[in-house]
Amino acid sequence: MTTIASPDATELQTVTHSYEAAAGAIGLADDLRTVLAQPYREIAAQVPVRMDGGGLRVFTAYRVQHNGALGPFKGGLRYHPQVDLDEVRALAAAMTWKTALTGLPFGGGKGGMTLDCKELSEGERQRATRGAMRGLEKVLGPMRDIMAPDMGTGPQEMAWLMDEYSRLVGHTPAIVTGKPLDLGGTCGRVEATGEGVAIAAREAAREAGLELPGARVAVQGFGNVGSHAADALHRLGCVVVGVSDIEGAVYNPGGLDVGELVRRARAGIAGHDGLDVERITNEELLGVECEVLVPAAVGGVIHAGNADAVRARMVVEGANNPTTPGGDAILNERGVTVVPDILANAGGVIVSYLEWIQNTQNVQWKLAQVQQELEQRMTDAFGVTHARSLHERCTLREAAHRVGLERVAAALRLRGFDIY
Ligand code: NAD
Numbered sequence: 001m002t003t004i005a006s007p008d009a010t011e012l013q014t015v016t017h018s019y020e021a022a023a024g025a026i027g028l029a030d031d032l033r034t035v036l037a038q039p040y041r042e043i044a045a046q047v048p049v050r051m052d053g054g055g056l057r058v059f060t061a062y063r064v065q066h067n068g069a070l071g072p073f074k075g076g077l078r079y080h081p082q083v084d085l086d087e088v089r090a091l092a093a094a095m096t097w098k099t100a101l102t103g104l105p106f107g108g109g110k111g112g113m114t115l116d117c118k119e120l121s122e123g124e125r126q127r128a129t130r131g132a133m134r135g136l137e138k139v140l141g142p143m144r145d146i147m148a149p150d151m152g153t154g155p156q157e158m159a160w161l162m163d164e165y166s167r168l169v170g171h172t173p174a175i176v177t178g179k180p181l182d183l184g185g186t187c188g189r190v191e192a193t194g195e196g197v198a199i200a201a202r203e204a205a206r207e208a209g210l211e212l213p214g215a216r217v218a219v220q221g222f223g224n225v226g227s228h229a230a231d232a233l234h235r236l237g238c239v240v241v242g243v244s245d246i247e248g249a250v251y252n253p254g255g256l257d258v259g260e261l262v263r264r265a266r267a268g269i270a271g272h273d274g275l276d277v278e279r280i281t282n283e284e285l286l287g288v289e290c291e292v293l294v295p296a297a298v299g300g301v302i303h304a305g306n307a308d309a310v311r312a313r314m315v316v317e318g319a320n321n322p323t324t325p326g327g328d329a330i331l332n333e334r335g336v337t338v339v340p341d342i343l344a345n346a347g348g349v350i351v352s353y354l355e356w357i358q359n360t361q362n363v364q365w366k367l368a369q370v371q372q373e374l375e376q377r378m379t380d381a382f383g384v385t386h387a388r389s390l391h392e393r394c395t396l397r398e399a400a401h402r403v404g405l406e407r408v409a410a411a412l413r414l415r416g417f418d419i420y
Contacts, residue, residue, distance in 0.1 A: 008324050008327070011090040011320070025402055036412075047060065047131035060113065062088045064085070064088045064091075064092035065108075066096045066108040069107060069412045071106040073095075073144070074104070074106035074145075074352065075148065076148045076149055076348075079153050080114070080115075080151050088112040091150075094342055098341075102381045103377065104349065111136065113128065125157070130163075134168070148176060155185060155190065162175055162183065173359040174359035177355040188367050190224065192352075193347045194226070194296075195371075196378050197232070197316055199375060199379065201314065203379060204314055205314065213236070216239050216241045217239065218285055220282060220296060220297050221295065225348075226243065227261075229296055239255040240256050242288045248280070251278045251279075252277050256275075257275060282301075294318045298322070301322050302331070304329075307328075314338075317341040328397065347374055351373075354373055385399045
């Protein structure tokens, strides 16, 4: 297994850096600045799980609700061996700016459980997931806080969460999004984040004068976001030259067989037998000759120690916090366009919102309607961000955070956040 080189900042430092910069730029008043610098609520729940062998393991489920001025808290639930409260805090705050930037009536939250899915049987994973819901249930609700998939979780975990909540309080499909289609999920949710990454890349390429057909793309992480982003970019005419997962990367300067890689990833087939590929490391993947680089795995992978090696003209952040402030400064100096995470990977939460609407109204939309809404909301968010960056001569990241922060601050003021 390849490890990703160590970052020069934690995810919390990365998110805090963007927040402080935006707060300074928009002249955010000190009182609001103090409130928004901290999460509204954090909980850590004990999750005891009876293992198949008879022993007991105790996991911890975290939920951080950063800010709910614009609506119920919204954000994924992550399972990963390195998840800790600081990481969940960072991800929750980023959700606040993301939902605000994309004009959704949601606040920001995030959950996590420190576990390695590969070490657990399906039964153990189900008991841990149901335990997390029982531990967190008091602060969740379809009008309070709605979870969704993130790294290590998917439709099956959402089904278990929905079922456990429904056992406790009655049938409530809107308690989580990203559910299977047969259980109140929406068409287009599974691929939404990756499709949104491709829309963001297309818009940014147009502004940068980069022709996408024929452009070379490298994608780090080939899970939900990375594989669908690669597939969508391939359909836009890009040549996908490199992809990776936690085991390492494959590369072919003439183009990989994306369809076959996606098929194998979906079927859980490991290895690349019969494919014309060169094996490289995750670190090498970041430096391959390409026009578009999509980090879609973990945070902190592009940092002050390796940003000089990035050859791409554009970095489109599928993952959350993949670029540290040090890495970001180097990319900016070198004229690399960076489409920030809160914009580039917002497709997931946008379609989660559409799922939540369908659940609360008890209706089922057609795929075309979901795709049209996703397209409209992604292009609107890109347009607002790009216009702001031109107007204020700042980066897309700075512009996106200024727009998001302004909207949240305005909602807080209107609500009267300081009356108690
Ligand atoms: P996933 O679990 O489906 O896939 C993660 C991929 O990253 C896998 O291919 C895995 O092998 C790889 N990976 C994990 N650790 C790695 C490491 N150390 N080095 C290299 N590769 C590694 O997760 P996902 O849902 O695709 O999420 C990926 C990223 O996108 C995360 O940062 C997540 O927060 C973000 N994101 C996800 C969604 C969503 O809807 N799923 C929405 C917005 C943002």
